[in-house]
Amino acid sequence: xxxxxxxxxxxxxxxxxxxxxxxxxxxxxxxxxxxxxxxxxxxxxxxxxxxxxxxxxxxxxxxxxxxxxxxxxxxxxxxxxxxxxxxxxxxxxxxxxxxxxxxxxxxxxxxxxxxxxxxxxxxxxxxxxxxxxxxxxxxxxxxxxxxxxxxxxxxxxxxxxxxxxxxxxxxxxxxxxxxxxxxxxxxxxxxxxxxxxxxxxxxxxxxxxxxxxxxxxxxxxxxxxxxxxxxxxxxxxxxxxxxxxxxxxxxxxxxxx
Numbered sequence: 001x002x003x004x005x006x007x008x009x010x011x012x013x014x015x016x017x018x019x020x021x022x023x024x025x026x027x028x029x030x031x032x033x034x035x036x037x038x039x040x041x042x043x044x045x046x047x048x049x050x051x052x053x054x055x056x057x058x059x060x061x062x063x064x065x066x067x068x069x070x071x072x073x074x075x076x077x078x079x080x081x082x083x084x085x086x087x088x089x090x091x092x093x094x095x096x097x098x099x100x101x102x103x104x105x106x107x108x109x110x111x112x113x114x115x116x117x118x119x120x121x122x123x124x125x126x127x128x129x130x131x132x133x134x135x136x137x138x139x140x141x142x143x144x145x146x147x148x149x150x151x152x153x154x155x156x157x158x159x160x161x162x163x164x165x166x167x168x169x170x171x172x173x174x175x176x177x178x179x180x181x182x183x184x185x186x187x188x189x190x191x192x193x194x195x196x197x198x199x200x201x202x203x204x205x206x207x208x209x210x211x212x213x214x215x216x217x218x219x220x221x222x223x224x225x226x227x228x229x230x231x232x233x234x235x236x237x238x239x240x241x242x243x244x245x246x247x248x249x250x251x252x253x254x255x256x257x
Contacts, residue, residue, distance in 0.1 A: 072150035074101035081142060085159035086129075088137045095142070097125045099154065103146055110158070111140040137162035153255045165192035177220070 078099040086093065097108065100123050108127050109118040115127040125144065143155040170189040177184055191214055199208045199218045206218040
């Protein structure tokens, strides 16, 4: 039997309330000419239902913007170091960095090398200094670096000062002169002489001319009755005290009667 389809118009269509595309006719092999009409949702209803879904996906990052801005990290500032300097050869110590706008993710470098920083608070960080850091005299930058967004770098210098050597006198030239002799240049030989060395002659300070770390000179003004029992070279330490290297036996010989 040949199947045939019959198009049946729904009363709603004739009244203009149903779009022609909403009418679907099906051929049923059991019912030779049966036609079912499916009333589909109108386009306006579809748009109304999909609108909340689009807004939901847009707010969740599906191509839209959530409208929130990530926090901006402050720029760190270093105001001081404690201690601000150490002598070369010092033992390992903790360096305290004082300032502001530090955060827990701030990094610290010493002379360009990263160090494990301890976050004390927004105004203080600490790092360890090893004996290797303090072995050589010099000026070394200490930097605090905070990550983006925002953030930035602040840097100050940390000084490792040289320790002045203890001077040693090994010889004098001349070793003695005759009273009444004209003014003489006394040459002092030894080790550990520095530019700021001061020479004490019989307890009186004399300006020294430093030729090298092993030799310096002073000018002697000879008087008939003055004797020199010792000559010393002093250096001023970083703590402010004087240390001397002494050489006994240099004297001025009394003039013959």
